[in-house]
Amino acid sequence: MTSDLLETSQALRGALARLVRRLRAADVDAPPLRLGAVLGRLEREGALTTSELAVRERMRPQSMAETIRELESQGLVQKAGDPTDGRRLLVSLTPAGRRLIAKTRKRREDWLAAAMAEKLTQRERDTLVRAIELLDRLADG
Numbered sequence: 001m002t003s004d005l006l007e008t009s010q011a012l013r014g015a016l017a018r019l020v021r022r023l024r025a026a027d028v029d030a031p032p033l034r035l036g037a038v039l040g041r042l043e044r045e046g047a048l049t050t051s052e053l054a055v056r057e058r059m060r061p062q063s064m065a066e067t068i069r070e071l072e073s074q075g076l077v078q079k080a081g082d083p084t085d086g087r088r089l090l091v092s093l094t095p096a097g098r099r100l101i102a103k104t105r106k107r108r109e110d111w112l113a114a115a116m117a118e119k120l121t122q123r124e125r126d127t128l129v130r131a132i133e134l135l136d137r138l139a140d141g
Contacts, residue, residue, distance in 0.1 A: 026111040030104045031076075034059075038067055039076060039093065043101050047080075047092035076100060 030036060037057055042048065048056070054064035068091055071077040076097035082088035093101070116125055 023108045023112065027104060027107045029107070031100065034067055035071060035076075036104065038064075038071065039097055039101055042077065042091065042093045043098070047090035049082075049088055049090060053091060071097070 024030065024033070031039065034057075038053060041053060041056055045056075050064050050068055051061055053059075053068070054061045057064065059067070068077060068079075072079065074096075075094055077091050078094050079089045079091055082090050116128070120128065
């Protein structure tokens with residue numbers, strides 16, 4: 001691997017990390033990261049068991065159980081029996097959980113759109129549109 005690629009990868013990682021931190025800082029009403037990650041996972045993948053969530057989020061099962069209890073106490077998730085296996089409990093989003101995700105996403109997207117309008121020229125925004133395809137390819141790889 002060339003030093004140019006390593007330097008580019010370090011710069012990209014750093015820029016993405018700063019952007020993510022900036023997005024989080026702009027949304028003071030967003031749930032804490034560990035809670036938001038679980039809510040997002042449930043939105044993307046649908047109902048999962050606590051064990052499945054723990055594996056996917058790389059958390060200890062005990063920590064995930066605590067996270068689920070916290071989300072449940074806030075009315076953001078609910079547990080129900082698995083229709084195909086009555087021994088399992090599935091965790092899913094409640095309507096309030098879906099609304100929270102939608103509001104959080106909208107605030108962050110509004111902030112990002114305003115920042116792009118303020119800080120980037122039209123040509124730079126066009127370049128960013130093309131770069132998104134490349135970032136998606138990296139993320140999916």
